[in-house]
Amino acid sequence: MKMPTTWEGWASRVSLYVREGKKLLGEPRFPIRISEIAQDYSRNVFPGDPIVHVEGKNFAGKFEGALVPNDDKEWAIFYDTGHTSKGRINFTMAHELGHYLAHRHLSGEPFYCSRRDMWSWNSEYGRIEAEANSFAAFVLMPPDDFREQTRDFIKPTLAQFETLRDRYEVSLTAVVLNWLKATKRRAMLVVSKDGFVDWSRGSDALFRSGVFFKAKQCNLSAPSTRDV
Ligand SMILES: [Zn+2]
Known part of the structure; x- marks a missing residue:
């Protein structure tokens, strides 16, 4: 079977895999938990360099998640244990799965993703981060x-x-x-x-409509510090 070459292609492929798989198992379609599918899916599609490990790690707030290879060309997904929101962790894992499918060939180097990197879409590195976010959004919240x-x-x-x-x-x-x-x-x-x-x-x-709002220049009268 021909492999997709873009994040969009991979997102559609994974989305279909999850939908049909859950139908076969008689399970509800949502929520889609990446921890339950990442390893099996990668083994099926790329038996030569699969994801073999998914684990929480203390990044001390520096990173949201990471995709890291070992010497045997196997990969691991790590997420920051500093967060308690399971939704935030699930999205981060989907983001790393997006890197694995669409970007790991680009350098063969580990990906370490901080919150700021994940949501800043302006640089070249930001483009790859934006693609991983789009992949995660598409797979977890199908259009x-x-x-x-x-x-x-x-x-x-x-x-x-x-x-x-x-x-x-x-x-x-x-x-x-x-x-x-x-x-x-x-x-x-x-x-x-x-x-x-x-x-x-x-x-x-x-x-x-012409509205532009520059970050860091506006002091909010009702500051919110909620973890979103
Ligand atoms: Zn990333």
């Missing part, structure tokens, strides 16, 4: 189901996003960003830290 679930999101509330976060077992940030990507509405996610804007992301419709 067909996501469209259906957000059909009535006119002015979505936090509670509506939290319901989706639980459905897909991802982080709240991942759900909101996925919605911003697709919505025709003018909307923006602003994440603050210590009262200042840490980073923000707007929908395409917002930018088309």
